[in-house]
Amino acid sequence: MRILVATDAWHPQINGVVRTLTMMAEAARGLGAEVTFLTPQSFATVALPSYPDLRVALPGPARVAALIEDARPDNIHIATEGPIGLLVRRYCLRRQLPFTTSFHTRFPEYVSARSPIPESWVWAGLRRFHAQSQAVMAATPALADELRGRGFHNVALWPRGVDTNLFHPRALDLGLPRPIFLSVGRVAVEKNLEAFLSLDLPGTKVVVGDGPARAELERRYPDAIFLGAMQGDALAKAYAAADVFVFPSRTDTFGLVLLEALASGVPVAAFPVSGPKDVIGDVPVGVLDEDLAAACRGALAISRDACRDFALAHTWEACARAFIDNIVHARRDLAPAICAAA
Template sequence: MRILIATDAWHPQVNGVVRTLRSLAAAVESLGASIAFLTPEGMRTVALPSYPSIRLAVPPPGAVARRIEAMAPDVVHIATEGPIGHLARRYCLRTGRRFTTSFHTRLADYAAARWPIPADVTWGWLRWFHNAGSATMAATPSLVDELQGRGFRKVMRWPRGVDVSLFRPRPGRDLGLPRPVFLSVGRVAVEKNLEAFLALDLPGSKVVVGDGPALPALAAAHPEVRFLGERHGEALAEVYAAADVFVFPSRTDTFGLVLLEALASGLPVAGLPVPATRDVVGDAPVAVLDDDLRAACLAALDIRSEPCRAYAMTLTWEESARRFLANLQGAGVWSPPPPAPGRREERRSHLVRA
């Protein structure tokens, strides 16, 4: 099965959407499917106002349609609501091709924080965008419930995973800073509520990994904090392994892959009791969620590393990919091939295990 994923979020952007899509593509190969991406690569782009690190494609007329036809996919999935996603959606509707979408970003909250756009207006547009598809995939139970409550018609859960071979405890790693080390990883932007962490009176050191439009102002306002900029792969995994507590102050994330990366590295989590964070950690003894973020940070120091790692080991990208493929089948956009003659029914294709 050939799956085409249309996405406006792609390199050089570094965010959870890009990491999710790349990890999904690697995982589905072992399940007998393949993913090709329709991205802004090779197209003219313009910077998003007030957010120059995010650039939006300006495709030539007909370019998206020609790329889809050249790729000849069995399934189309639209991951973002930008120009690429919009044109892929329009092509599918014009040609009668069914498609699915996924909801990765709380655009209504982000837009309201940056521009004078009422959240209800953005939610109405998002509902219009996604309801044209056969189903919308969302990462957590609470997000599924919220989208359904906002009028999204068919919402299916698509959980995420983590690379436990890359993100793992690495005894002896040290950043050369006073301990304990409280770490935050992610885009340095106003919607991430990072100031709530930076302003805390905590022992030891505070470290931030990531880039974004708020970095210059926050670095100037908090000279005591170590801002390490963007880190990827092994360099990022080394920083996780050298910290003591992972701090997640966001109120707007739909999931937060960094939570899983931290837990896989053996780091306990301190965060706010918001739905997305609660959905990720569940009832496992791996996090402290409190409206008093300082209290959560200090209490998280008492959590052992082993339960954090054990919890993350249950959340693999292969299982995430299985659910994605099962959702495609459940949405009616794809059907698995029939079993080979003579095979017993219980040996159905492993592609559709949920």
């Protein structure tokens, strides 16, 4: 099976979407599926307003069509709702080709945080984008239920995984006062980092990541340590050196970083919102509380072994298998309609 994934998010970006697609494709090979990508690397790009480190592709319809036809895919999956995703969607609709999509990012909340555009308008646009999809893949049951409640159809679960070989417990010392409270992710307004940085906590607050809000947050919170963006073993070591992983976001649809922290043996402190609730639920590997400081202190008492054991159940092979199964089931469900039309 050849699957072409169209995505506006790609390397060198460092985010959950890119990591999910990359690791899923690698695991899918072992399941007999060949996953290739249509990405911004094939087009000219421009910097995204308010995100100068992120670049948006400027694709043309003819070039998109040629790349799809060269790939000769059996199935097409559209991972993002950006310029590439829009043109691949148009290609499929004009040729009456089935496709699947996935919902990764809460754009309505992100847009409303930066502009006066009502969330309802953005949700309406997203419904239209995904309306013709044979399967709209969502990472968690709560997100799937929310999408159905907002008028999305054909919603399917697509769980995430974690590389437990890369992210694992180890004895490390950053030379900072302990306990170390760590947050990892894009340093931007929608990540709600101020809710973490403003807490009165013992020890040291550490932020790994980069983004448009970094300079302002560094100025306002000089006692926090900002390490910038990290990948690979450097990132894994940063996790392992922490005592608690703090996830202040209220809008993330999943939070892959939660699994990375848990695989490193680091308990989670977060607000009781859909992302963290879906990842850890009632399992005692984190503390979810509207009092984030209380959650941070409570997480210090959690067993690191329990965190590791929890993460071991979330593999990229299971993620890839769910992705492939969703596509297979979508095509199977489509077959009666094709026969009826014939």
